[in-house]
Amino acid sequence: MGWSFTGLGSEIFFSQIRKPRPADAQSWWYLPYDQLNLDLLPVHDSVGIVLVESEKQAKRRPYHKQKLCYILSNMRHFALETQSKDIPVAYVVTDGQYDEPLRDLTKEFGTINMLRAAERELRTTLAPLIENGSIVEHPHSGWLTPQAWFTETVGFEPPFRMDRFYRRVRKEKGWLMEGDSPVGGKFSHDADNRQPWKGEHPLPVSPSFEMDEIDDEVIEFINHQFAEHPGDARLNHLPTSYADHRRALDFLSDILQLFGPYEDAMTKDSRGLFHSRLASSVNIHRVLPQEVIDVVVAAEAPLNSKEGYLRQMIWREYVHHVHEVTDGFNRLEVETTTPPNRAAGWPIELEHDQASHPNHLKQNRSLPMAYWGQPSGMDCLDWAVESVMDEAWTHHIPRLMVLSNLAQLMDIEPRQLTDWFHAAFIDAFDWVVEPNVLGMGTFALGDAMMTKPYVSGSPYIKKMGDFCSSCEFHPAKTCPVSPMYWAYFERHKDAFAGNHRLAMTLRTLAKRPEEKKQIDRDTFNHVTSILGQGKSLASQMKL
Known part of the structure; x- marks a missing residue:
C-alpha cells in the first residue's frame, strides 16, 4: 500500500x-x-x-x-x-x-x-x-445543535423520542416562533402534509448541471477503477462545483410552496415531486445546514411547508445525536445477529465482517437482486429501485414505505438492508443511514427509536402513490403486500405482545380466519422464494 x-x-x-x-x-x-x-x-x-x-x-x-x-x-x-x-x-x-x-x-x-x-x-x-x-x-461546527440539547431533552438511554428535542430546538433557535409559542399555535403540521398527488399543479423540473473536464475525468476514472460496482457513472444531474451547489440551493425556493402538502406523496410522473434533493449537498457541507434554514425561515411559503421542511432538518440533527450517544448503537442492549456478508447481495468480494448487528426480530433472509434492479413484478418496488439505480436517490417515503416496508415484510436481515442503503444512496453516511434504517425503516432496534414498526399493506401504497393502476397485481385481489403484512405480524406477534400501539392490529390478527392466515403464509413463502431466486413474481399468483 x-x-x-x-x-x-x-x-x-x-x-x-x-x-x-x-x-x-x-x-x-x-x-x-x-x-x-x-x-x-x-x-x-x-x-x-x-x-x-x-x-x-x-x-x-x-x-x-x-x-x-x-x-x-x-x-x-x-x-x-x-x-x-x-x-x-x-x-x-x-x-x-x-x-x-x-x-x-x-x-x-x-x-x-x-x-x-x-x-x-x-x-x-x-x-x-x-x-x-x-x-x-x-468541534464540528457544521451541526446546528449541541449534544446537550439532545441529552437534556431525550437522555442518554432509550427509548429515544424526538418531540421534546424538536420543541427545544425550535425555542432555542426561534425558528417559526413568537416568543415561546410556535407560529400558528402548534408545533406540528404533519396532519396537513399527507396529501396524495393528483396532478393538481405543474411539476417542478429538478436542476441539471453542465459537466466540465473534471467531471468527465472522474467519470472515466470511476468506470475504470470501479467497473464492478453497481449503477451508471454520470454527473449531469448532480452539483459538483460551488456554483452548482448555489443553483441547487436556489431550487429549494422553487419547490417550498408545495413541499408540505405533498411531502409524503409518490408518483411515477416525478421521482422528486416537491423535494429539494439537497441532502447530498448538505451532508458533505457544500451547502451548510444553516443556509438551508435561512432560506426556509425567510421564505414566503405556507406554514405547513416551512414547518415540514424544518422538521426534516431537525430530524437530521436528532439522528446524528442518537448515533453519537449510542456509539453507533454499540452501547445499546439489543438483540443482534451476524449477517452472512456486507455486500447487500451485490456480487462482489468484501472483507469478512464477524461483528454482530442489531436485529430485534431475528430476521435472516438475504436481500434479493430486485433491490439492485432485477424486476420484481411489483410496480411500486420496481419504480423505487429504478430511481435508485438511475439517480442513487429517491425521497423519504419510497425509502420508508416501499423499500424498507417490503424488506421488513420479507424478513430481510436489517444489516443487509442498511448496507444497501449505505452503498446505493448518494446522501447516505453511517450517522444518518443507520438510525434511519435500523431504527425506523426496520425494527432492528426494537422500541429504542420507534414505538412500533413502520409497515403497511397495499392500502397505504395505493393511497399515497399511483403504481397500482399500472401494476400487474390488483391492489385488493392479487397484490401480495397485504397478505405479507398479516404474515409479518403472525410471525412476530410474540415480539409485539404488550405493545399498546399495536393492540388493535394484534386483535384483528387474532380474529383473522385460519384459511386467510394460510394464504398469508403461502404468499410470504412464494414471494421470498421467487425474489430470492432473482425472478419476477408470477402474475397468476392466487391469493
Whole structure:
C-alpha cells in the first residue's frame, strides 16, 4: 500500500493542483470528504488544507458509481476552488485507508488539525492518530445543535423520542416562533402534509448541471477503477462545483410552496415531486445546514411547508445525536445477529465482517437482486429501485414505505438492508443511514427509536402513490403486500405482545380466519422464494 500527491488516470486534475510545502501555512487542516466547506474552520489566517482520496474506503462497500463520482468530483472541485483563493492544498491519493497518508504527512507538516468526523467509521480509523496527538480534533461546527440539547431533552438511554428535542430546538433557535409559542399555535403540521398527488399543479423540473473536464475525468476514472460496482457513472444531474451547489440551493425556493402538502406523496410522473434533493449537498457541507434554514425561515411559503421542511432538518440533527450517544448503537442492549456478508447481495468480494448487528426480530433472509434492479413484478418496488439505480436517490417515503416496508415484510436481515442503503444512496453516511434504517425503516432496534414498526399493506401504497393502476397485481385481489403484512405480524406477534400501539392490529390478527392466515403464509413463502431466486413474481399468483 502507498500514497502520493498524484493519481493515475487523473492527469487533468493533478496538472492543476500545486504540491505545497509545509511552510506554506501556519496550520494544516484535514477536511474529510463530507466537510468540503472552508466556513467550517474556526480559523482562516494562514491555513492549509489536506484532502485524501482513499481507494480502500471506496471499495469497502459496493458503492453506487454515482456516489463515488459525486464525492470524488466534489473533492476535486473544492480543492481547485480552495487553491484559487491562494490557500495551499495538499491533495493526496492512497490505495490504503485515510490514516496512512495522514500519519506520514504529520512527520513532514507537523500536527494536523481536523474537525470531529461525522462518520463513526472515520473516527475509528483515525482514533490512534488523535490519541497520540498527531491529529488535533476540534468541534464540528457544521451541526446546528449541541449534544446537550439532545441529552437534556431525550437522555442518554432509550427509548429515544424526538418531540421534546424538536420543541427545544425550535425555542432555542426561534425558528417559526413568537416568543415561546410556535407560529400558528402548534408545533406540528404533519396532519396537513399527507396529501396524495393528483396532478393538481405543474411539476417542478429538478436542476441539471453542465459537466466540465473534471467531471468527465472522474467519470472515466470511476468506470475504470470501479467497473464492478453497481449503477451508471454520470454527473449531469448532480452539483459538483460551488456554483452548482448555489443553483441547487436556489431550487429549494422553487419547490417550498408545495413541499408540505405533498411531502409524503409518490408518483411515477416525478421521482422528486416537491423535494429539494439537497441532502447530498448538505451532508458533505457544500451547502451548510444553516443556509438551508435561512432560506426556509425567510421564505414566503405556507406554514405547513416551512414547518415540514424544518422538521426534516431537525430530524437530521436528532439522528446524528442518537448515533453519537449510542456509539453507533454499540452501547445499546439489543438483540443482534451476524449477517452472512456486507455486500447487500451485490456480487462482489468484501472483507469478512464477524461483528454482530442489531436485529430485534431475528430476521435472516438475504436481500434479493430486485433491490439492485432485477424486476420484481411489483410496480411500486420496481419504480423505487429504478430511481435508485438511475439517480442513487429517491425521497423519504419510497425509502420508508416501499423499500424498507417490503424488506421488513420479507424478513430481510436489517444489516443487509442498511448496507444497501449505505452503498446505493448518494446522501447516505453511517450517522444518518443507520438510525434511519435500523431504527425506523426496520425494527432492528426494537422500541429504542420507534414505538412500533413502520409497515403497511397495499392500502397505504395505493393511497399515497399511483403504481397500482399500472401494476400487474390488483391492489385488493392479487397484490401480495397485504397478505405479507398479516404474515409479518403472525410471525412476530410474540415480539409485539404488550405493545399498546399495536393492540388493535394484534386483535384483528387474532380474529383473522385460519384459511386467510394460510394464504398469508403461502404468499410470504412464494414471494421470498421467487425474489430470492432473482425472478419476477408470477402474475397468476392466487391469493
